[in-house]
Amino acid sequence: MPQTNPAIRQISDAIVEVNNLNLFYGDKQALSNISMSFPRNKVTALIGPSGCGKSTLIRCFNRMNDLIETISIKGEIIIDGQNIYDTKMDAIELRRRVGMVFQKWNPFPKSIYENVIYGLRIAGVNNKKILDETVEKSLKRAAIWDEVKDRLHDSAMGLSGGQMQRLCIARAIAVEPEVILMDEPCSALDPRSTAKIEELIRELQGDYTIIIVTHNMQQAARVSDFTAYLYLGELIEYDLTKKVFTTPTQKETEDYITGRFG
Amino acid sequence: MKQFWRRGEPFIWATGLSLSAIICMTVILIAVVVINGMTVFWPYKLVEFTLSGGEKYLGEISRSEKEDGILTKIQLKIGNRDLYSLDFKWFDQGEINSQKYPVKAIALERMEYGNFYGYLQSIKIPGQLSSASSSNYANITSLKKALESLEPLQHKKEALEEDITDINFEVERLHHKLAGLRYKKIPEHDRRIQALLLEEASLQTQFNKIVSKNQAIENQLHQYTAIFRSADNREITIKLHEIVRAYEPNAMSLLEKTGHYFSKIVELFLDDPRESNTEGGLFPAIFGTISLVFLMSLLSFPLGVIAGIYLREYAKEGLLVQTVRIAVNNLAGIPSIVYGIFGLGFFVYGIGGNLDQLFFPERLPTPTFGTGGILWASLTLGLLTVPVVIVATEEALGAITPGIREGSLALGSTKFQTLLRLLLPMASPGILTGFILAMARAAGEVAPLMITGVVKLAPSLPLDGQFPFVHFDRKFMHLGFHIYDIGFQSPNVEAAKPMVYVTTLLLILIVLSMCSVAIHLRNKMRTRYAISDV
Numbered sequence: 181m182p183q184t185n186p187a188i189r190q191i192s193d194a195i196v197e198v199n200n201l202n203l204f205y206g207d208k209q210a211l212s213n214i215s216m217s218f219p220r221n222k223v224t225a226l227i228g229p230s231g232c233g234k235s236t237l238i239r240c241f242n243r244m245n246d247l248i249e250t251i252s253i254k255g256e257i258i259i260d261g262q263n264i265y266d267t268k269m270d271a272i273e274l275r276r277r278v279g280m281v282f283q284k285w286n287p288f289p290k291s292i293y294e295n296v297i298y299g300l301r302i303a304g305v306n307n308k309k310i311l312d313e314t315v316e317k318s319l320k321r322a323a324i325w326d327e328v329k330d331r332l333h334d335s336a337m338g339l340s341g342g343q344m345q346r347l348c349i350a351r352a353i354a355v356e357p358e359v360i361l362m363d364e365p366c367s368a369l370d371p372r373s374t375a376k377i378e379e380l381i382r383e384l385q386g387d388y389t390i391i392i393v394t395h396n397m398q399q400a401a402r403v404s405d406f407t408a409y410l411y412l413g414e415l416i417e418y419d420l421t422k423k424v425f426t427t428p429t430q431k432e433t434e435d436y437i438t439g440r441f442g
Numbered sequence: 443m444k445q446f447w448r449r450g451e452p453f454i455w456a457t458g459l460s461l462s463a464i465i466c467m468t469v470i471l472i473a474v475v476v477i478n479g480m481t482v483f484w485p486y487k488l489v490e491f492t493l494s495g496g497e498k499y500l501g502e503i504s505r506s507e508k509e510d511g512i513l514t515k516i517q518l519k520i521g522n523r524d525l526y527s528l529d530f531k532w533f534d535q536g537e538i539n540s541q542k543y544p545v546k547a548i549a550l551e552r553m554e555y556g557n558f559y560g561y562l563q564s565i566k567i568p569g570q571l572s573s574a575s576s577s578n579y580a581n582i583t584s585l586k587k588a589l590e591s592l593e594p595l596q597h598k599k600e601a602l603e604e605d606i607t608d609i610n611f612e613v614e615r616l617h618h619k620l621a622g623l624r625y626k627k628i629p630e631h632d633r634r635i636q637a638l639l640l641e642e643a644s645l646q647t648q649f650n651k652i653v654s655k656n657q658a659i660e661n662q663l664h665q666y667t668a669i670f671r672s673a674d675n676r677e678i679t680i681k682l683h684e685i686v687r688a689y690e691p692n693a694m695s696l697l698e699k700t701g702h703y704f705s706k707i708v709e710l711f712l713d714d715p716r717e718s719n720t721e722g723g724l725f726p727a728i729f730g731t732i733s734l735v736f737l738m739s740l741l742s743f744p745l746g747v748i749a750g751i752y753l754r755e756y757a758k759e760g761l762l763v764q765t766v767r768i769a770v771n772n773l774a775g776i777p778s779i780v781y782g783i784f785g786l787g788f789f790v791y792g793i794g795g796n797l798d799q800l801f802f803p804e805r806l807p808t809p810t811f812g813t814g815g816i817l818w819a820s821l822t823l824g825l826l827t828v829p830v831v832i833v834a835t836e837e838a839l840g841a842i843t844p845g846i847r848e849g850s851l852a853l854g855s856t857k858f859q860t861l862l863r864l865l866l867p868m869a870s871p872g873i874l875t876g877f878i879l880a881m882a883r884a885a886g887e888v889a890p891l892m893i894t895g896v897v898k899l900a901p902s903l904p905l906d907g908q909f910p911f912v913h914f915d916r917k918f919m920h921l922g923f924h925i926y927d928i929g930f931q932s933p934n935v936e937a938a939k940p941m942v943y944v945t946t947l948l949l950i951l952i953v954l955s956m957c958s959v960a961i962h963l964r965n966k967m968r969t970r971y972a973i974s975d976v
Contacts, residue, residue, distance in 0.1 A: 244851070282845060282849065289972060298850070302855040352853070
């Protein structure tokens, strides 16, 4: 009985719309009847205990789940008016529009410069001027420019964990996506680096639609505009973050956010 | 005591012990090869034994036997195979009356009959009769001078012989063309056949001219001789052009000995073998080994890497892929001779035989590709080493964290782009490791070669100045086979023994140097594509 604020269900400027999404790993159902809309240029957090399907859901938005053969998906996800599970949809094209940042930072064993422009290179952009500009813009946007501007051509492997994660964000920004998915981006970082990334997310909000999965409820409260609580593959509650954390309508949500459960 | 077992001390000891046992054996093996191989070319002193019966023998001490620390038996390399018919002789310490190191003792390396040990008597040079008759006292300097004076003649002879080979090659080509025309049932009086016959006739006259020229030079060479005396006072006349090298080891300074040593090493690398491979150089075998490994790599490396990529990246995991994987792993365990037989049946008779039928029917029954050759041998070796490359590629690709793939795909790259831009470069150190193993295995493999094209003595290299320059159909020499051949198939195994050590050392060095190039490349890749785990 997903109890969702009707106002949220019909967000006027929704960029991602999920309609009756059901997802199965083989026979096991991982997501059931998810329907929700994500507002454009806002930060939406997905919270819930481990195994509730947050990561599975977020990975539907850029069809990362395609890599797993046993998965079957029913329902539709509409991004910018296009059902991304439509047979006509090209997953490669989609992933250029929907970027992703992973839990474990994964810079490529290349220079910082090459890491940032990887997405452009594979799209066939080779104009040095454009590449240079993109590197500077993206690194500045990801608040890491000052730390690396003197060693752009050094290996990205020499950076610290937090720097690497911000580099990954810069790499995602470089291809100018509409949506950025973040799958627990801070869970392996120390508090100082976490604070920097959170600050960064707040800054990106307004220009990009960000969907972030997090285990950390304080984090969700700090960075997001909207929060959805998932439990056992179902959407339990979805509303303005402030509302979810102050006056949750559902008992499960209240139990979870007050720490009585989870 | 309980603590002792719980900490696993015995186990730690066992690990250390087994490692040291392995290191010990390897070091001993390498040391034996290196020590024996390095000392072969050193000019040892010549000793003259006078036996109690009065007989005298001159030679190099090659071995000795001790009993309770007392020298009992000594083996001399007495050389002079044409006189004694044996190169080596054992002496009981008791029967040796006296021994000395005569300064004038001379050692000759000859084109035939092995070494000669004895004393120089006189030198006969046409037109210079005086030096021979005036005194019996000819010395090594004059001998060396005489040998030097022969060099221009010998170079001329070599040049002529090269011309003969070239003409032979031309004639053979003409014959092939002729046979081709005749095979097409073109009548004898046809213009083309007549032209070829004419050309052949002109080549024949040219050939005869060169042969007679060569004969003249040879006659001239025969006139240069020297008389030597063996330790037991027998006189022997040796033609100077049959002497490869003359030296007086007992009179040589350390510097001269070192010079001698290095000139022998240069000969080893650059010259052809002599005396059924027990003397001279190893150039054709070195060349054969390297080109074989090179050709093998050209086949097995791309094939193995591509197959490995398919298995790991594209094939759907399932029973079939599992079976293929097991089969590939088992391929590495098949005895190499089986690969040889397969190579003979499939490549040589199958593909080679069909190529002959298709392209060279006029030459049959003389086979062109339907017989062992360097191409078939390297294909066989490629087959033998490809599993190693496949397994290494698969492992290397599998070891890359999934995060890299996901990260790349999430940026909108295709699987192929990910593979090309990230996975292959990152897997390259692992792939190169497999390649190194494959190369080392291929260089040391002998059994499959023996039935797919290796020979004791190849008349020409697989790469030379004759059109089309690369001759994949040719037979070749190989260091590994060389070891087997001179060590176990030679008529004079004792005399060949030093060469076995040298050849082994050389083979090890070649494998080592080829591998170190690959290892260097691998280390470069490793530092370049290292993933740090901060």
